[in-house]
Amino acid sequence: MEHITLSFPATRTVSGKALAGVVGSGDMEVLFTAAEGETLTIDITTSVDNSEQRWQALFGRLAALGSLPAGQMLIHDFGATPGVARIRIEQVFEEVSHA
Template identity: 85%
Template sequence: MEQITLSFPATRTASGKALAGVVGSGDMEVLYTAGAGNQLQVDITTSVDNSQARWQALFDRLAQVSSLPAGQMVIHDFGATPGVARIRIEQVFEGVSHA
């Protein structure tokens, strides 16, 4: 298991908490808690070693097409594809935008 911590500039605020995915499903779980400030901190536990560059690229791409909210995100990844990872992350962002 690899532990990765990433931080990104946040360009919007959100409120509340959101959860997407199920850790026991064999894919991934994303938990997001809105916070004050101008950073999105992402803590990732993954079964895929040497994947920091992949996660960095995924969040860089998300930041280019959408605004990232301030807060804390926890990801438990058990080999999800980048497409599934992006869907789960977008689901929690949508969840807090409607909270």
């Protein structure tokens, strides 16, 4: 298991909490808690070793395509594909955007 912590500039604020996915499902879960500030902090626990560059690239693309909300994100990854990871992350962002 590998633990990765990333931080990205946040350009919007939201409120609430959101959960997408289930660890027991065999791919991943994402938990997001909105916070005041200008930073999105991501804590990732993954079964895929040496994957920090992949996570950096994924969040870099998300930041380039839209605005990231301020808050704390916890990701429990058990080998999800990048496509599944992006869907789960976008699901929690969408949920707190409508809270």
